[in-house]
Amino acid sequence: MSNAFRPLPAVLLMLCAGFSASALAHNPMCECKAIDAEQIQCTGGFSDGSGAPGVTLDVIGYDETILVPGKLGADSKLTFKKPNAEFYVLFDAGPGHVVEIDQADIQAP
């Protein structure tokens, strides 16, 4: 079933198997917005509504140098100072569980 493709705890899969042939997904998501002229705030989470406290969120330059290494706080948020260089934000819950946000896609305040 398609729900076997998600990194859900196995017990959920066992219970779902046959019970719900659904594609009730659990995909990572991340949203960033500029809260003022200087600062950007990113919020991570999963599509089922759960948060992502402690998940890595790095601000990476276009030249692949990590400008701001960070982890989301208990509220699944991280605020950082807007870098001077061109950058993108990588929400990284592990290999293959990433969300990438380019600086061009970050809303102005």
Add this chain to the structure above:
Amino acid sequence: MDPMLGSPQPRPSHPYKTLIMSKKSRSKLWFLVHSWLALPIWFFVLIVCVTGTLAVISQEIVWLANPQMRASQPEGDAPLLSYDQIIAAIKQAEPQILVESISRPDESHFALDVEVTYPDGRSVVVYVNPYSGVIQGTAPQFNFRAFTRALHGWWLVPFTNGYSWGWYLVSFLSLPLLASLITGLVVYKRFWKGFLRPTLRLRHGARIFWGDFHRLSGIWSIWFIAVISVTSTWFLIEAFMFDNQITISTAPVAPVVPRESVPLTADGSPAPMISLETAIREAKQRIPGLEDSFVSLPANAYSYLSVGGRSWYPLMFHTAEINPYTGDVAVTRLLSDRSGLELVTESMRPLHTGDFGGLWIKLIWFFFGLLLSMMVLSGLLIWTKRTALATANALKRSHKRPRTADAAQATRRDTTEVSQ
């Protein structure tokens, strides 16, 4: 007792007429609500009850129909094979096969369910003998268990974005069911007397029989109807919450093996993984008393191996996620990790399906499921026999009388007719 359900007791005629009347009309109102609840959708309710009843024992039905699913012990007291031995036996029989998970059903007369993939890309469950490791057969294309569950659970309406509307349709029935239980108990005054003096009159015609049956099975099913309606109300809430991204889960973020902890190999062959027995041993060390009723092999190079089984509380599972390269237990999800709310909500599904304590619990659930189906049917029969007659009479008379008088007449007639 309610007069409209064919009370065996004569109604007293009191001097305090107004008081009695208001009491009576109140109970009549309750009764009306009760009889209207399931009525417009009685057939739908009936089918949902019947399919649910079948779903409870669907695994057992398949077991009866399909000998490949049975776990027969080859000799007197052959021991159960370990999961590693099972995989070795499968590999020996079919070297190309890849195992994804093994689960040991609750009841020991079932063969192991092993999820495998074949080189042609088929992903199926095979039944494997737990004593010999022999692949006894492949789960048939028509999965009766999944089908009855899908029919009962979401009326086969596919899930596309979030929960299917079929799921809402079915779980919405929990509300009339709950209301039927409550109003039923209100109109059936002093229902507890029914426990002491059960009444089931067989020789007074169908109307009386079904009335007695409806009440008698009703009082003995109070607990069951309460369980089913409360758990299905939860299913309704659960779907609503999911579709609105509301979660009460305290589970940690789904764990993924970090890139740096997956070893590289010089020759490009897959990094060696620990054996399942080692993984289970590690998990048991961390979680004393852990049952290993299933193992789920890593779904890719960066996923954990999971082991789990029921905790002492039969409605819930303990699981451990183990790093398949090092044997480290990365994450555990135990009974004690659940919040109080989760303990309640996670118990809902097993309580609804009766799948938490082996065959006997299932049989009890099946019996009461059958009884509940019969209650829907008998409720309908009572209603048809009473109302059809009343309606027919009313229609006949309506040619001669003005409508208001006629309605009153019909009501009176209806009442006398049923209280005989």
Add this chain to the structure above:
Amino acid sequence: MSLFTAEKPGSRLSRFWHKWRFHINVLLLLVPLGFMPKYFADAALFRGDTGLGEREIGEVQVGPWSLRLAELRNEAPRLDGPAGYMKNFNAALCDSCREQVKATYLRIGKPRSLRAAGVIFFGTPYRMGAMLPIPEKTQADAELWITMEGWDGAMHQASIPLSQASPATLEWLNKQGGKP
């Protein structure tokens, strides 16, 4: 019951309605009957009885390796709540690379790094699946990039036009006019 008998008898049609209105819900049975073919088709699809997916894309060469790619469903991306539109792809690794490939990823557009290679495939080398987010602003000439990582640390990449990977997705993108 007065509630019923007080109704106006009226015409034949209304009498018919009053007699049968509570039986009409039998028609609800048509819902599962109607969905039954779809249910069984889906069951066969997930079992792999009808192949890797509804639409085979074909063999894609990725460096020394290759994989067979298919769309799970030959249709437009489906919405997954707030995470946006998603498209399921299935894949099977070539016979000779099954033991060498550690992980396979999908992404729309060329990945900046291995870390940002996109979504990972789950399953066995015979049949694995990935759920790929399709941003609504994806351009019609976008490419689907496949990144494969070897157990020895090697990385290989290849791309195919999205129009080839999923014509249904392209049609969907065109229809909604490529949001900015």
